[in-house]
Amino acid sequence: MQNLTMLTDLYQLTMMQGYYMNGCRDKEAVFDVFFRTLPFKGGYVLAAGLEQVVEYIENLTFGEEDLAYLRSLNLFTEDFIEELRNFRFTGDIDAIPEGTPVFPFEPLIRIKGRIMETQLLETAILNLVNFQSLIATKASRVVSAAHGGSVMEFGLRRAQGPDAGVLGARAAFIGGCQSTSNVLAGKRYGIPVSGTQAHSWIQCFPTELEAFRAYARTFPDKCLLLVDTYNVIKSGVPNAIKVGLELEAEGHHFVGIRLDSGDLTYLSREARRMLDVAGLKSAIIVGSNDLDEETIFAIKAQGAAIDAWGVGTSLITSKDSPSLGGVYKLAAEGEQNVFQPRLKVSENISKITNPGIKKVVRFYDRAGKAMADLITLENEVFTEGKPLTIFDPVQTWKQKTLKNFSTRDLMIPVFRGGKRVYDLPKLTEVQEYAKIELDTLWDEVKRLTNPHSYIVDLSTNLFELKQKLLLTIHQDILANNQNQGVDQNVDR
Ligand SMILES: Nc1ncnc2c1ncn2[C@@H]1O[C@H](COP(=O)(O)OP(=O)(O)OP(=O)(O)O)[C@@H](O)[C@H]1O
Numbered sequence: 001m002q003n004l005t006m007l008t009d010l011y012q013l014t015m016m017q018g019y020y021m022n023g024c025r026d027k028e029a030v031f032d033v034f035f036r037t038l039p040f041k042g043g044y045v046l047a048a049g050l051e052q053v054v055e056y057i058e059n060l061t062f063g064e065e066d067l068a069y070l071r072s073l074n075l076f077t078e079d080f081i082e083e084l085r086n087f088r089f090t091g092d093i094d095a096i097p098e099g100t101p102v103f104p105f106e107p108l109i110r111i112k113g114r115i116m117e118t119q120l121l122e123t124a125i126l127n128l129v130n131f132q133s134l135i136a137t138k139a140s141r142v143v144s145a146a147h148g149g150s151v152m153e154f155g156l157r158r159a160q161g162p163d164a165g166v167l168g169a170r171a172a173f174i175g176g177c178q179s180t181s182n183v184l185a186g187k188r189y190g191i192p193v194s195g196t197q198a199h200s201w202i203q204c205f206p207t208e209l210e211a212f213r214a215y216a217r218t219f220p221d222k223c224l225l226l227v228d229t230y231n232v233i234k235s236g237v238p239n240a241i242k243v244g245l246e247l248e249a250e251g252h253h254f255v256g257i258r259l260d261s262g263d264l265t266y267l268s269r270e271a272r273r274m275l276d277v278a279g280l281k282s283a284i285i286v287g288s289n290d291l292d293e294e295t296i297f298a299i300k301a302q303g304a305a306i307d308a309w310g311v312g313t314s315l316i317t318s319k320d321s322p323s324l325g326g327v328y329k330l331a332a333e334g335e336q337n338v339f340q341p342r343l344k345v346s347e348n349i350s351k352i353t354n355p356g357i358k359k360v361v362r363f364y365d366r367a368g369k370a371m372a373d374l375i376t377l378e379n380e381v382f383t384e385g386k387p388l389t390i391f392d393p394v395q396t397w398k399q400k401t402l403k404n405f406s407t408r409d410l411m412i413p414v415f416r417g418g419k420r421v422y423d424l425p426k427l428t429e430v431q432e433y434a435k436i437e438l439d440t441l442w443d444e445v446k447r448l449t450n451p452h453s454y455i456v457d458l459s460t461n462l463f464e465l466k467q468k469l470l471l472t473i474h475q476d477i478l479a480n481n482q483n484q485g486v487d488q489n490v491d492r
């Protein structure tokens with residue numbers, strides 16, 4: 001992977017120089033990566049992008065050209081540039097593995113180390129995690145609408161640039177797509193590649209039948225014909241049937257047809273009937289054309305005879321929800337591995353951060369279904385089987401007692417002292433893991449529209465710590481204001 005060290009916002013570097021020049025070289029901090037709002041008005045997010053975060057961190061070094069460029073900005077001192085020359089990440093990272101369903105406010109990645117190092121990481125980590133988590137989530141929704149039918153990712157041509165096309169294909173595979181049309185993604189990540197044919201192929205021959213025959217000669221065992229260039233029912237399907245029967249007579253297997261326009265329900269049912277009557281029962285029908293989870297759901301509900309779906313633009317650009325708002329927030333600061341919890345106050349209650357070094361515990365019922373998550377302090381343990389009452393951190397009267405549960409800590413150690421301690425799983429393993437993980441969620445949480453809200457509460461310890469810090473901050477402000485004669489009634 002390329003070196004992405006310079007993929008950062010300028011203010012990370014200016015703050016780093018600030019820390020450096022103000023005696024904070026050895027100050028340490030803990031940052032959390034989390035998002036506040038679920039995309040697609042959906043019920044979950046599928047975490048993705050950790051592998052690229054690991055590669056980014058392992059490659060973190062400023063090269064001579066980088067340093068020369070930074071020097072040319074006339075912002076940085078020579079001392080600081082020298083410091084950057086030796087820059088490495090030496091801290092600890094814990095993260096929730098790729099393919100895990102996650103929910104608002106849960107730390108997906110926790111970064112602990114010298115502030116000079118942890119500060120720099122914000123921009124690139126968010127860039128990598130926000131995009132891939134968004135596309136993996138979108139893909140899992142499309143795949144769930146296809147309900148067993150396979151989904152091919154066709155988005156490269158409409159992706160927001162080459163990187164989004166390639167990493168989007170990777171994320172779409174994690175979300176359950178069976179293949180990609182993107183050859184670079186196939187080569188780089190081992191994703192199965194697949195494809196059919198373009199209208200231009202059909203247009204380049206005097207007749208549709210000649211075009212189909214030429215293709216069948218070229219790829220006799222991979223022959224999937226695009227039947228909507230002229231007229232699906234009167235020309236495309238009859239010609240495909242002719243060629244399909246010729247192939248089968250020669251001992252080949254005719255793969256099927258693709259529909260790329262018109263009423264996909266009506267056309268697929270008609271095409272199915274015609275193929276079956278002709279004896280081509282195993283030929284599949286692929287549907288494409290501006291599809292997303294809603295159109296696929298509707299088309300399936302109407303009784304379409306589509307076996308596989310090609311989905312491009314809406315998936316790779318996450319058209320209806322174009323960004324995931326993951327943030328990187330300071331949760332503790334300290335020195336020599338002794339930390340004080342910190343929080344950020346806001347009038348907007350959802351923007352008040354959760355302080356301290358935290359983890360996420362998932363609670364499962366006897367059947368292995370996820371019941372709730374607790375964001376807790378790092379060292380909290382919950383005795384399995386001992387009833388536990390949890391409560392909503394805002395509407396605290398909303399309580400639930402968990403019984404007969406088992407638990408799992410979702411975060412795993414990824415870096416310790418700058419060294420990777422996590423073996424990256426293969427992409428196929430991540431995809432399989434995501435499928436198993438999604439199976440642990442109730443269908444009501446995964447529903448495409450108006451899903452149930454999955455419970456994510458704070459442990460009592462974390463809740464009390466947060467209240468205590470909020471009160472302390474409030475009292476400190478009051479005391480300061482009193483000293484300065486500010487009117488206390490203007491703002492509570
Ligand atoms: N039976 C159906 N129910 C709901 N939506 C459908 C159905 N069949 C097709 N669609 C969707 O309706 C939209 C039709 O778009 P549009 O009118 O641009 O296509 P078209 O004119 O048939 O094809 P094109 O413009 O590619 O030649 C697409 O998003 C398609 O996926």
Ligand SMILES: O=P(O)(O)OC[C@H]1O[C@H](OP(=O)(O)OP(=O)(O)O)[C@H](O)[C@@H]1O
Pocket residue numbers: 154155157158260288289290291310311312313314
């Ligand atoms: O519709 P999407 O979900 O984005 O899937 C990819 C589309 O890309 C191709 O179309 P092409 O670029 O040839 O343009 P078209 O819209 O004229 O078919 C293909 O035929 C699909 O329709």
Ligand SMILES: O=C(O)c1cccnc1
Pocket residue numbers: 154155181194195196197198310312
């Ligand atoms: O192989 C296909 O059919 C394909 C690939 C990319 C975009 N649209 C279709």
